[in-house]
Amino acid sequence: MxxxxxxxxxxxxxxxxxxxxxxxxxxxxxxxxxxxxxxxxxxxxxxxxxxxxxxxxxxxxxxxxxxxxxxxxxxxxxxxxxxGKDSLAAAVTRREAKAVLEALGEHHENPEEALRNALRTYFLVVAGVPTPGGEDFPNNPTDYLEWMLKRTGMPINDRTRVILGGWLQLVDYFALHVVQLNPRDQRTVRTRGLGLEEAIDLCLGAVDTLTGGY
The missing domain is CATH 1.10.10.60 (Homeodomain-like)
Incomplete structure (x- = not known):
């Protein structure tokens, strides 16, 4: 066929x-x-x-x-x-990605601020910094993606999963290099080219591109 x-x-x-x-x-x-x-x-x-x-x-x-x-x-x-199918798939991905990200702040009046808070928590969890609500928070991009999808409770297609996974790899890379201590190998990061909030701003900018305006 x-x-x-x-x-x-x-x-x-x-x-x-x-x-x-x-x-x-x-x-x-x-x-x-x-x-x-x-x-x-x-x-x-x-x-x-x-x-x-x-x-x-x-x-x-x-x-x-x-x-x-x-x-x-x-x-x-x-x-x-x-x-074409490409444009339809892109529109579906923007729709699904937005739903996944909004699920992080379902009880928050400002979805962008809710996402910013979630990213900040992830950065601090990766750094090993005690954080309210961070005890059961995922500390790697693979688990974080599954955690996000579970909260959404909706089927996600393979394209959306790959794109969200790629975005979380970016988030994880920033988290590992912005924090002062990397708990995965207990190595102090001496040079930080970015501050925490600046790194989060970059992650949110990537989300805007992904969703067509989050």
Missing amino acids: QSDTSHAPQGTVAEAKVSAPFTEQGAEHRTAGALRMEPHEREEQILQVASEHFARKGVLGASMSAIARDAGITRALLYHYFP
């Missing part, structure tokens, strides 16, 4: 150009029983369906045709919102 390519078929693109402006009403006229939605509602519906497909089959194994079918729309309308 052949998988979809990352871009819309040439015929679909040509049809879209001829029928400009492309409207959801016109596209759904060709889909029996399709429910008309506002653009933001349709986009959210597509992302929800796509996230389920990506979580079950992985990004590479998922089919754009199957996603369109389960969303109750035509492939043309799917490609109108997302021109």
Whole structure:
């Protein structure tokens, strides 16, 4: 069974150009029983369906045709919102990553401040500094990722997991080199090119890129 390519078929693109402006009403006229939605509602519906497909089959194994079918729309309308699987996967990752990070501060009024506090706790735990709430806090990126995903309680696709894992490697690298004592080998770090808050700012900047604006 052949998988979809990352871009819309040439015929679909040509049809879209001829029928400009492309409207959801016109596209759904060709889909029996399709429910008309506002653009933001349709986009959210597509992302929800796509996230389920990506979580079950992985990004590479998922089919754009199957996603369109389960969303109750035509492939043309799917490609109108997302021109290819890459752009759809990127949007799903931003959505999932944001949900994972917001779960760290589910009872906090300011999600960014909650994430900053969580990163600060991780830095101090890695340093071996006694920290309130740090007794059961993970002290390595692998365990930290699993801890974050467990708190979210939602399926995450392979692409999102890799990207979040990569970001946590960055966090861990800063933690190991900013703290004064590395408990993993009890070696004092003599030269610190960054302060704690500056390192956290850099980690938050990376999150902004990851989520499209956290």
